[in-house]
Amino acid sequence: MGFQAYVGQGWVLSKLEQLINWGRSRSPWPLPYGTACCGIEMMAALASGYDMARFGAERPSFSPRQADVLIEAGTITKKMVPVLRRIYDQMAEPKWVIAMGACACSGGVFRTYSTLQGIDQVIPVDVYVPGCPPRPEGLIYALLQLMEKIKQDHPLYPQLAELKKGV
Amino acid sequence: MDFQERVKACVGDDLVSMTEFRGDVSVTVPRTRIVQVLTRLKEAEGLKFDFLSDLFGVDNSALGKGKKKGKKEDEEAPAAPKPPRYEVVYLLLSIEYNHRLMVKVQVEEGQMEVPTVTSIWKAANWPEREVFDMFGIRFKGHPNMKRLLMWDGFPAHPLRKDYPLEGEGEERRLVYGDA
Amino acid sequence: MSRQLDAQAGHGTGDFVTINIGPSHPAMHGTLRVVALTDGETIVEADPEIGYLHRGVEKLAENLTYHQFIPITDRLNYCSAITNNVAYEMAVEKLMGIEIPDKAKVIRSIMMELARISDHIVCVGILGVDLGAFTPFFYLFIQREELYEIFEWYNGARLTNTFGRIGGVEADLPEDFEERWRRLVPNLRKAIDETDKLLTHNRIWMDRTIGVTAFSAEDALNWGFTGPCLRACGVKRDLRKDEPYYLYDQLSFEVPVGKHGDVFDRYMVRMIEMEESIKLVDQLLKIYKEFGPDDPLMAKVPKVLKGPEGEVYAAIESPNGELGFYVKGDGSDKPYRVKIRPPCYMVYQAFPELVKGEMVADLIACLSSLNIIAGELDR
Numbered sequence: 001m002g003f004q005a006y007v008g009q010g011w012v013l014s015k016l017e018q019l020i021n022w023g024r025s026r027s028p029w030p031l032p033y034g035t036a037c038c039g040i041e042m043m044a045a046l047a048s049g050y051d052m053a054r055f056g057a058e059r060p061s062f063s064p065r066q067a068d069v070l071i072e073a074g075t076i077t078k079k080m081v082p083v084l085r086r087i088y089d090q091m092a093e094p095k096w097v098i099a100m101g102a103c104a105c106s107g108g109v110f111r112t113y114s115t116l117q118g119i120d121q122v123i124p125v126d127v128y129v130p131g132c133p134p135r136p137e138g139l140i141y142a143l144l145q146l147m148e149k150i151k152q153d154h155p156l157y158p159q160l161a162e163l164k165k166g167v
Numbered sequence: 168m169d170f171q172e173r174v175k176a177c178v179g180d181d182l183v184s185m186t187e188f189r190g191d192v193s194v195t196v197p198r199t200r201i202v203q204v205l206t207r208l209k210e211a212e213g214l215k216f217d218f219l220s221d222l223f224g225v226d227n228s229a230l231g232k233g234k235k236k237g238k239k240e241d242e243e244a245p246a247a248p249k250p251p252r253y254e255v256v257y258l259l260l261s262i263e264y265n266h267r268l269m270v271k272v273q274v275e276e277g278q279m280e281v282p283t284v285t286s287i288w289k290a291a292n293w294p295e296r297e298v299f300d301m302f303g304i305r306f307k308g309h310p311n312m313k314r315l316l317m318w319d320g321f322p323a324h325p326l327r328k329d330y331p332l333e334g335e336g337e338e339r340r341l342v343y344g345d346a
Numbered sequence: 347m348s349r350q351l352d353a354q355a356g357h358g359t360g361d362f363v364t365i366n367i368g369p370s371h372p373a374m375h376g377t378l379r380v381v382a383l384t385d386g387e388t389i390v391e392a393d394p395e396i397g398y399l400h401r402g403v404e405k406l407a408e409n410l411t412y413h414q415f416i417p418i419t420d421r422l423n424y425c426s427a428i429t430n431n432v433a434y435e436m437a438v439e440k441l442m443g444i445e446i447p448d449k450a451k452v453i454r455s456i457m458m459e460l461a462r463i464s465d466h467i468v469c470v471g472i473l474g475v476d477l478g479a480f481t482p483f484f485y486l487f488i489q490r491e492e493l494y495e496i497f498e499w500y501n502g503a504r505l506t507n508t509f510g511r512i513g514g515v516e517a518d519l520p521e522d523f524e525e526r527w528r529r530l531v532p533n534l535r536k537a538i539d540e541t542d543k544l545l546t547h548n549r550i551w552m553d554r555t556i557g558v559t560a561f562s563a564e565d566a567l568n569w570g571f572t573g574p575c576l577r578a579c580g581v582k583r584d585l586r587k588d589e590p591y592y593l594y595d596q597l598s599f600e601v602p603v604g605k606h607g608d609v610f611d612r613y614m615v616r617m618i619e620m621e622e623s624i625k626l627v628d629q630l631l632k633i634y635k636e637f638g639p640d641d642p643l644m645a646k647v648p649k650v651l652k653g654p655e656g657e658v659y660a661a662i663e664s665p666n667g668e669l670g671f672y673v674k675g676d677g678s679d680k681p682y683r684v685k686i687r688p689p690c691y692m693v694y695q696a697f698p699e700l701v702k703g704e705m706v707a708d709l710i711a712c713l714s715s716l717n718i719i720a721g722e723l724d725r
């Protein structure tokens with residue numbers, strides 16, 4: 001019905017979408033979830049010197065309800081898995097995840113009985129930041145990449161993304 | 168009297184063996200006598216081991232296997248009487264005299280129970296729980312003998328030598344409604 | 347004291363509420379969890395749960411060679427990775443009977459003192475943040491970045507340094523290290539001073555820290571406290587003085603002690619230690635200058651390290667307290683068993699005792715002042 005009858009969007013909707021994307025990508029409020037060493041580098045990225053707030057990540061939001069981007073910095077152990085999943089479930093849509101550090105990406109050096117081998121086994125990840133730990137610049141670059149990704153979203157017409165993939 | 172003599176005198180009849188390696192003296196005492204020995208060591212004049220620095224377990228079942236890797240013949244050698252599999256090590260320190268001592272008890276596989284020393288040092292609380300968690304050795308009289316590092320319901324004792332490094336596929340999932 | 351009164355008065359209704367704090371609470375440093383039974387605002391009982399960052403380090407050690415384990419020790423106390431490296435190397439060197447060259451000892455000591463400063467900066471900064479004082483955090487972190495740059499300049503990593511090798515250190519200090527250090531010192535002193543001015547005599551700060559979670563020296567020893575937390579209770583114990591390793595017996599420095607063992611004393615001890623560490627680095631640099639550029643940095647170490655059969659325990663004074671490694675060798679190239687004695691493990695287990703009868707907000711203050719680093723707590 002209505003605009004959905006067209007394949008693609010009209011001018012108004014696509015402009016509106018651009019506006020929304022512009023808004024979303026310019027203020028990704030992070031939920032800093034630092035569990036280990038990478039958390040310290042994440043702190044450095046948020047503190048003076050690197051100041052991630054310059055890119056719109058102004059307000060670290062410690063409540064998952066008000067956050068847009070989950071920055072998972074550090075090792076996730078198997079004991080922690082339910083907690084991480086619950087935090088992700090609590091975040092409101094739209095939500096994105098940055099996996100910071102080798103541990104979050106793949107388990108890193110800890111190939112042991114108690115470490116989760118990559119958080120993508122539990123929650124979907126948008127941007128991976130390799131490194132042990134990544135430099136703060138790495139995290140900032142990941143945030144910029146995420147912004148690019150958000151800009152290509154279709155918030156008003158989610159099927160379009162699927163359609164595009166199909167073509 | 169030098170240090171070792173004094174320790175020997177203090178441990179007295181409970182001494183099973185005493186070794187020294189690179190300046191670290193360690194004594195082995197019977198499993199059931201550990202509380203008495205440690206109390207004596209804590210109070211003895213000239214020793215005063217009043218600080219429990221650490222407490223942990225060791226699994227000796229794979230001792231000596233690393234060396235012989237690849238050599239099959241050795242395995243057939245007549246086995247000496249097997250020493251007990253586990254060891255609990257108490258690291259003591261004397262604040263006053265600045266010396267250290269390792270006290271060990273040996274734990275057989277069938278009798279996985281050691282008297283707790285939490286009555287002497289409160290510091291033994293978590294380390295004892297950790298030993299239980301990692302090796303399955305129970306401490307008799309401990310106020311809260313639960314797992315410490317792994318979650319409740321974890322099926323194995325990971326620091327045992329026969330447990331693989333990468334685990335046996337244990338998982339913990341989120342179940343809604345669970346605490 | 348009014349605090350005691352409050353605690354007794356509570357709400358007195360017998361309505362106890364159990365609250366869960368963490369593990370993803372911003373003040374719980376990511377991985378700590380405390381279940382507290384409260385009566386009104388007063389904590390009746392607290393039960394910390396740990397293990398959320400248990401990564402199996404000790405098991406991993408048994409499966410890696412002696413050298414391969416050094417990078418893993420970085421990830422224990424990640425605020426001062428260098429001290430962990432050195433502690434482990436010391437234990438292995440003791441096991442193998444290796445005596446390292448004097449120059450390596452000096453370089454190790456210099457780097458360890460720098461790591462101590464950077465660790466205390468994190469602790470004091472976070473303590474400030476958790477109590478609502480954001481500014482010192484920023485002041486201090488600018489200087490910490492400088493320290494990290496020095497580390498990076500020396501061995502290429504900011505945080506996880508993998509410093510030193512078994513038998514010595516891998517590289518000499520960079521040429522103009524001293525110049526760089528001289529440039530940093532005034533700024534560092536200024537930042538510490540500014541923090542001191544902002545916090546120490548600040549009315550709010552004093553109200554929130556003095557007398558909070560005070561602990562007696564006797565209890566502290568019974569619970570196995572070491573490091574700044576023990577010194578805050580009034581026990582003058584510092585492994586650098588009491589069981590001097592490396593060249594610490596030739597250096598002069600003060601060991602600050604507190605009186606009451608409360609949050610304020612812990613904070614003060616850390617602040618003074620930073621100052622002392624700066625002085626220590628100056629003295630060490632003086633000694634360092636006596637060495638020529640060609641003096642050896644490594645002792646003679648075989649290519650494949652094989653630990654003898656035997657067991658040793660070696661400890662150093664890490665920023666948090668006594669950090670010890672028990673290493674048992676069995677004649678192969680891998681350690682048979684490694685046990686880490688993390689300082690904050692012992693401190694944190696006394697947590698229920700520390701916060702009993704305090705307010706919920708004091709729990710946060712206490713936790714940050716203990717400087718619990720989950721990496722070494724859970725291993």
Ligand code: SF4
Nearest residue numbers: 037038101102103132
């Ligand atoms: S990736 Fe490296 S630095 Fe980051 S949490 Fe894992 S071990 Fe620590």
